[in-house]
Amino acid sequence: MAEPMKIRAKMEGDAADVKVLMSHPMETGQRKNEKGELVPVHFIQSVIATHNGKTVLDIQWSQSIARNPFLGFRVKGAKAGDKVTISWTDTTGDKSSIDTTVAA
Amino acid sequence: MVKFLMASSALAAAGLLGMRSAIAAVWNKTGFESKTTAEALKTLGVSGATVSREIQITAPEIAENGAQVPVTVTSKIPNTQSISIVVDKNPFPLSCTFEFSNGAESYISTRLKMGQTSNVIALIKADGKFFTAAKEIKVTIGGCGG
Numbered sequence: 001m002a003e004p005m006k007i008r009a010k011m012e013g014d015a016a017d018v019k020v021l022m023s024h025p026m027e028t029g030q031r032k033n034e035k036g037e038l039v040p041v042h043f044i045q046s047v048i049a050t051h052n053g054k055t056v057l058d059i060q061w062s063q064s065i066a067r068n069p070f071l072g073f074r075v076k077g078a079k080a081g082d083k084v085t086i087s088w089t090d091t092t093g094d095k096s097s098i099d100t101t102v103a104a
Numbered sequence: 105m106v107k108f109l110m111a112s113s114a115l116a117a118a119g120l121l122g123m124r125s126a127i128a129a130v131w132n133k134t135g136f137e138s139k140t141t142a143e144a145l146k147t148l149g150v151s152g153a154t155v156s157r158e159i160q161i162t163a164p165e166i167a168e169n170g171a172q173v174p175v176t177v178t179s180k181i182p183n184t185q186s187i188s189i190v191v192d193k194n195p196f197p198l199s200c201t202f203e204f205s206n207g208a209e210s211y212i213s214t215r216l217k218m219g220q221t222s223n224v225i226a227l228i229k230a231d232g233k234f235f236t237a238a239k240e241i242k243v244t245i246g247g248c249g250g
Contacts, residue, residue: 015209028217030195045131049208056208058129062136064191064199064217066172066247072213073202 009084009102016078016102018049020071020086028063044069047088051075080104135198141190141225144198148188153227153234156181161226161239170218171247177212181230184210188229193222217247 006021022044029041041063049057049071056075075084080102087097135147145153162176177187187210188201194217202212216224221242228235 019213026217046129051206051208054206056204056206057212058203058205060129060131060136060201062196062199064194064196066215066217070174070213070215072176072211074209074211076207076209078207 005086005096005098007084007086007098007100009078009082009100011078011080011102011104012074015074015076016051016082016084017074018072018084020098022069022071022086022088022096024067024069024088024090026063026065026067026069042091044088044090047071047086049073050085050087051078052082053085078102129203132198132201136196138198139196141192141197144190144196145227147198148201148227148229148234150227150234153236156228156235156237159226159228159235159237161224161237163224163239163241166242166244167218168244169247170220170243170245173216173218173241173243173247175214175216175224175241177226179210179226179228179230179235181210181228181235184228184230185232186229187212188227189214189216190225190227191216191218191222192225194219218243219246 009016009018024044027039027042031039033039043063044061047059057073082102083099085099089095132147135144138144158180160178167173186203189199190197191199199216204210223238223240225238
């Protein structure tokens with residue numbers, strides 16, 4: 001089961017600034033473990049960000065996104081109290097999501 | 105009766121479209137598995153992108169650790185639909201694609217893995233046309249294997 005994400009959304013001017021930190025190994029399939037065996041490829045492929053239920057970002061990632069991925073984006077026209085949700089799916093079909101309200 | 109059927113099928117279509125927005129775009133397997141930038145760009149439908157100064161790539165000149173390279177891309181090109189990032193010298197150059205809708209600003213911030221010193225290319229799709237900018241990032245310790 002995936003570990004929880006961290007999310008923060010705060011108004012900056014007329015846009016909500018959103019920062020997300022996900023917890024995931026993002027294995028490239030090229031790294032070897034202590035025994036010298038290749039660690040199988042395992043990474044977040046898809047991330048969807050929504051603002052009050054509407055998709056604002058539809059993201060596709062490869063294994064070249066760093067371990068414990070960071071994502072920053074901005075939603076114009078958002079207001080304090082609005083809901084922002086992040087959901088990801090990885091190469092094994094594992095999923096995780098988190099939501100927050102935009103702070104003033 | 106015919107009218108009713110038309111109305112209900114229109115509603116059904118609207119419902120399907122509504123659902124579609126909640127489902128992720130199909131993952132670009134061919135693109136992400138391409139071993140050269142040229143091949144990867146083909147899968148994105150790019151045939152010649154215009155170099156643009158309206159694209160800003162913010163990243164360190166020298167990344168000490170290739171496993172965590174912070175990269176921010178901002179596009180000032182009107183009607184920017186998506187931003188893709190390509191790390192030219194990575195084993196699989198295409199790194200990520202971000203599609204914007206419903207008020208998202210054409211700005212993204214993330215952290216990449218880089219195997220070695222390379223050009224990092226931002227590719228912007230706006231009004232169906234492609235624009236590009238590149239920045240070289242020097243890597244001291246690679247971040248792909250290890």
